[in-house]
Amino acid sequence: xxxxxxxxxxxxxxxxxxxxxxxxxxxLRGAAVPPLHPGAWWLWALALGTAATRTTNPLLLALLxxxxxxxxxTCRPNAPWARSYSVFFKLALAVLLIRLVFAVLLxxxxxxxxxxxxxxxxxxxxxxxxxxLGGKVTVETVLIAFYxxxxxxxxxxxxxxxxxxxxxxxxLKSLPGALYEIGVAVVVALTYAPxxxxxxxxxxxxxRLRGRPDTGFRGLLQVxxxxxxxALERSVALAAAMDARGxxxxxxxxxxxxRTTTALTLGGLLGVCAGTYGLLTADGGxxxxxxxxAGVVAAxxxxxxxxxxxxxxxxxxxxxxxxxxxxxxxxxxxAALLTxxxxxxxxxxxxxxxxLVAPTLPLWPAAAVLLGLLPAFISPTPRTPAVTKEPS
Numbered sequence: 001x002x003x004x005x006x007x008x009x010x011x012x013x014x015x016x017x018x019x020x021x022x023x024x025x026x027x028l029r030g031a032a033v034p035p036l037h038p039g040a041w042w043l044w045a046l047a048l049g050t051a052a053t054r055t056t057n058p059l060l061l062a063l064l065x066x067x068x069x070x071x072x073x074t075c076r077p078n079a080p081w082a083r084s085y086s087v088f089f090k091l092a093l094a095v096l097l098i099r100l101v102f103a104v105l106l107x108x109x110x111x112x113x114x115x116x117x118x119x120x121x122x123x124x125x126x127x128x129x130x131x132x133l134g135g136k137v138t139v140e141t142v143l144i145a146f147y148x149x150x151x152x153x154x155x156x157x158x159x160x161x162x163x164x165x166x167x168x169x170x171x172l173k174s175l176p177g178a179l180y181e182i183g184v185a186v187v188v189a190l191t192y193a194p195x196x197x198x199x200x201x202x203x204x205x206x207x208r209l210r211g212r213p214d215t216g217f218r219g220l221l222q223v224x225x226x227x228x229x230x231a232l233e234r235s236v237a238l239a240a241a242m243d244a245r246g247x248x249x250x251x252x253x254x255x256x257x258x259r260t261t262t263a264l265t266l267g268g269l270l271g272v273c274a275g276t277y278g279l280l281t282a283d284g285g286x287x288x289x290x291x292x293x294a295g296v297v298a299a300x301x302x303x304x305x306x307x308x309x310x311x312x313x314x315x316x317x318x319x320x321x322x323x324x325x326x327x328x329x330x331x332x333x334x335a336a337l338l339t340x341x342x343x344x345x346x347x348x349x350x351x352x353x354x355x356l357v358a359p360t361l362p363l364w365p366a367a368a369v370l371l372g373l374l375p376a377f378i379s380p381t382p383r384t385p386a387v388t389k390e391p392s
Contacts, residue, residue: 088160271295
């Protein structure tokens with residue numbers, strides 16, 4: 001019996017709406033879904049992290065974590081660097097646990113009335129006032145530590161979502177020429193964790209196939225040495241590849257252009273800092289926004305001029321299309337709405353601990369967090385077509 005398989009033809013995912021497909025040229029509609037711009041994923045994740053810093057409500061923070069997890073499960077590609085989300089999740093849990101342990105053992109004395117347990121207290125000298133070792137552990141102290149630790153854990157999980165969704169190599173291609181050297185260093189740093197995780201998973205699987213232990217102190221030690229050796233070999237290969245591609249070489253530009261570039265870039269960054277400070281203070285509301293906009297324009301002009309010193313070309317650059325605007329806009333909407341809610345509803349977004357108040361789920365801030373689910377519907381992972389078998 002001979003079997004004939006249907007040819008694999010990449011196509012748009014059925015989850016993509018028809019109006020979104022119409023935004024692309026006709027030849028692309030029958031091809032595979034073009035990948036989303038990696039900068040859109042980072043803007044979306046950083047916006048969710050910004051929203052997490054505006055609240056200590058555990059219900060809203062849990063909703064942010066669930067939103068990022070659903071988008072990662074729906075949109076994550078099948079690549080080694082895309083498997084780092086679970087590791088960041090475990091790291092966030094470890095941070096939360098460490099925060100709770102420090103609050104119990106080294107917490108400052110708070111006026112709490114609900115005592116959980118009383119530990120033996122070690123007296124400290126006068127210069128260490130405000131810190132205690134042991135003593136009464138109250139519900140209020142544990143809740144304050146839990147709220148702060150959960151907020152930091154949510155921020156780490158959002159960064160892990162960006163690492164799992166955005167291809168760092170494609171992100172490097174999208175940077176302007178003036179930031180190319182800095183971008184390479186940042187991308188190498190960002191790819192360290194995904195590559196390390198992929199190496200550990202590969203070596204543990206190889207040890208299991210050989211019937212050798214891959215857990216415990218001995219197993220981790222025997223896995224760590226090959227991982228470090230592979231990281232060293234990868235760094236040497238990366239350095240050779242960067243040298244062969246002319247990394248660090250610049251074009252000759254007139255001194256006047258270099259001075260103008262430096263002045264515009266530094267002045268723009270100072271303007272951005274001053275404008276941001278003005279927006280965050282009550283007295284600088286009048287000049288904050290104009291100074292911020294002027295700083296952004298000057299910094300962009302400086303980056304544009306600085307790109308002349310880095311003569312390089314881009315092969316098939318990523319397009320910032322409608323989907324990228326929608327993904328980045330959904331994250332920005334979540335951050336903006338939760339910032340507004342923090343000003344309008346401070347009691348709901350930051351529940352009180354002294355006196356003890358049970359957190360409640362505010363409706364419209366929770367609905368604002370759900371806007372972060374938009375990327376799961378407009379940019380899902382392309383589905384592999386099913387293989388049909390027909391009798392010959």
